[in-house]
Amino acid sequence: MELLHNAVRPYAWGSRTAIAELLGKPVPAPHPEAELWMGAHPGGPSRLVDADGDERSLLDELAADPDGQLGPALAARWGGRLPFLLKVLAADEPLSLQAHPSAEQAAEGYAREEAAGIPRDAKNRNYPDPTAKPELICALTEFHALAGFADPERTIRLLRGLDAPGLAHYTELLAGQPDSDGLRALFTTWITLPQQALDQLLPQLLDSCVRQVKERGEFDLECRTVLELGEAYPGDAGVLAAVLLNRIVLHPGEAIYLPAGNPHAYLRGTGIEILANSDNVLRCGLTPKHVDVPELLRVLDFSYGRMPVQRGDEVTPHHFVYPTPAAEFELSRLEWASDDAPVRIDHPGPQVLICIDGAVTLRRADGVELPLRRGESAWLAAADPAVDVVPTSLPASVFRATAGVDSSSN
Known part of the structure; x- marks a missing residue:
């Protein structure tokens, strides 16, 4: 288990206060900060920080030892890629209205655009990679969104x-x-x-x-x-x-899952977002960027009704899980108000943890410890042993990202 140093994405719709305040940096930030990325996305991979303060790219570590970092089954299933990306998302202005393809649609669209010779970074490219991009957003503050057809x-x-x-x-x-x-x-x-x-x-x-x-x-x-x-x-x-869409207000701890084809736009607020490690976006509007209407209509899901709001299922004391059908990821929340009982976490694959409130210590059976203060995050490789998460400053809250429960199955 190692501390992570993460990339901050400075998109124009971001907040100048939320991420800076979480990381303990001067507020306001000199420019909008929209997303804090925790994972191995090629556009901004996290860096592992060892005990001496030296840093290595998580992307490079996965390439060098996929079985040790991901576990053999996960490495085989996802081709040596970390299948999820965890974010802190802070929106002061609306994002574009968009939808994401299913795995089958993404694979077909990617192959079609590759055959057509469209550069992967072209503005009219819909599918820069062949993978699906389901998402889940969990509110840290009151969070406003449009999602799904009403x-x-x-x-x-x-x-x-x-x-x-x-x-x-x-x-x-x-x-x-x-x-x-x-x-x-x-x-x-x-x-x-x-x-x-x-x-x-x-x-x-x-x-x-x-x-x-x-x-x-x-x-x-x-x-x-x-x-x-x-x-x-x-x-x-x-x-x-x-x-035509549902207007949603999420309160802290509440989440919505956005499957393939779901039209959505985040309007404002700060949340924890977990998503498949993909860049495939079909835009519907609220943007000056390319909108491919025929392809969008092929991907959109026109089913309707209220979006289910999750509050987390308590699986053990202090441990709440947000279940989804996504094989790429699972998000859970560890939370303590006054009781400081530790929570044992274990997983056959990799894990990312970020402390949102208070402070905790990750403690292994062999006595190795890693303290996490608010805003700090950690990487646990598949080869790492189980750890106890021990709150050291209450109230405390930690979000945990893992691969989905069936991620290693074929």
């Missing part, structure tokens, strides 16, 4: 309540087929509207949302979101698409 009947009530002349035709289009096919038809229509039509329709939508916000009715939060997005992304079809 029940069409609720969307029809919202659109009728807005009562904008230009929306009437589209409202009745969905009302005539209030199901997944109707959502597909309306989403496709809106995402392909000519810019001239968008420039006529969006101001009507925004004016109607202003009236709704003044009345503070049933859809106050949805209308506020449309107004925020309309200001941030004027003339963008994604502002219309946002009307």
Whole structure:
């Protein structure tokens, strides 16, 4: 087990306070800090810090000893790659509206674009790698998001309540087929509207949302979101698409799982995100970047309903797991309020731990210890023995990333 030194990604939508404060650095940071990466992504791999303070790339360590670092089964299953990436995500502004492909879609799309000779770093490239990218986001602060298509009947009530002349035709289009096919038809229509039509329709939508916000009715939060997005992304079809999605507010410790095809956009807040180690993104809007509409429609899942919110299943005292069907990852939370009983953790594969609150010590049976203060993280290789996580400053909270429970199966 070794301390990690992690990369911070300075995307424009990031926070100048959240990650800096977590890491104990000066606040505000000199520029937005959007994501803290813990893992072996080629774009920003973590570095292992030994007892003398010397650092080695985790990516290089995996290449040199995949069986020892990942375990033989995991190394064989994932081709020597660490299958997950753990992040602290801090959003002060909305991210793009996007979806991710399934494993089959990613493999097929990657092969197709390779055969077409599209450079992997090209702006119009959809599949820079052949792998799926499921995600789970767990709130550290109040966290706001759009995710999954809302029940069409609720969307029809919202659109009728807005009562904008230009929306009437589209409202009745969905009302005539209030199901997944109707959502597909309306989403496709809106995402392909000519810019001239968008420039006529969006101001009507925004004016109607202003009236709704003044009345503070049933859809106050949805209308506020449309107004925020309309200001941030004027003339963008994604502002219309946002009307079709669930507007979600997560409280600390709550999480949502985003499977393949799920349209989503993180709006603001700080959270722990765990995802498959992939860069495959199909954008739907709220971005100046490339939007490949035909490919997006091939990937999107138009099923609808409320997004299930997880609070973590307590598997042992102080140990809560967020179960998902993803083979690439599993996220769990270790939490102590006053009781300082240690938690034994073991796993046949690698583990990443980050201390979010308080302080803990990782203690092996042979007496080797590694203290973690708030903001510090650790790597446990597959070959490492089990450790006890002992809280040393209460309250304490640690998030733990591992491969999924069936990750080593074929």
